[in-house]
Amino acid sequence: MTSFPLHLLRHGEPEGAGRLLGHTDTAPLASGIAACVAQARELDLEVLIASDLTRAKHAGEAIAAMTDISLTIDPRWRELDFGQWDGLPPNAVDGAALSRFWDDPDGCAPPAGERWSDLVGRVARALADLAAAPTLVVTHAGAMRAALAVLCGFDSRQSWAIDLPYASLLSVRVWPGETRAAQIIGLRP
Secondary structure, three states: OOOEEEEEEEOOOEOOOOOOOOOOOOOEOHHHHHHHHHHHOOOOOOEEEEOOOHHHHHHHHHHHHHHOOOEEEOHHHOOOOOHHHOOOOHHHOOHHHHHHHHHOOOOOOOOOOOOHHHHHHHHHHHHHOOOOOOEEEEEOHHHHHHHHHHHHOOOHHHHHOOOOOOOOEEEEEEEOOOOOEEEEEEEEO
16 A cells, blocks of 8 residues: 655644634735745655635645645635634633633534544545545644644543644655555644
């Protein structure tokens, strides 16, 4: 079975950094786009995908221009929907409710928001549709963690324990098949 490298790149710093930016569509800073382009510069790619949210899509467009690879936009790579908390700074959310969410993101989803298992499910569907070719996905920290849950079997605590700063690049080697398997091959903050 042939494996392929899958690179997951978190978008660069956006306007309003530090808020719960799930589906809130904020623009990226120019420095954030430049940081993403720098991370992608040395990658050998055949496929380029980005979330449809502006902060990821604009970085994907800049990488596409640099590599001359067509960009595919896929909304399944969006960040977790924080519902009523979306766009708020964490200190504007009830602390106990936020703690319950971080402890159990599936059982204590944000009001009118997305459960962790829903995010994992949509990322799993996006992963299942990937071609077995060197791929870069410009996405969000939550979607990257969901991919690790799918590919490596991490539970939510393990997934959320990984620090993924803006413009961090997580690379995994994926073995496609009925049950995908992967090995982490690098993390560049």
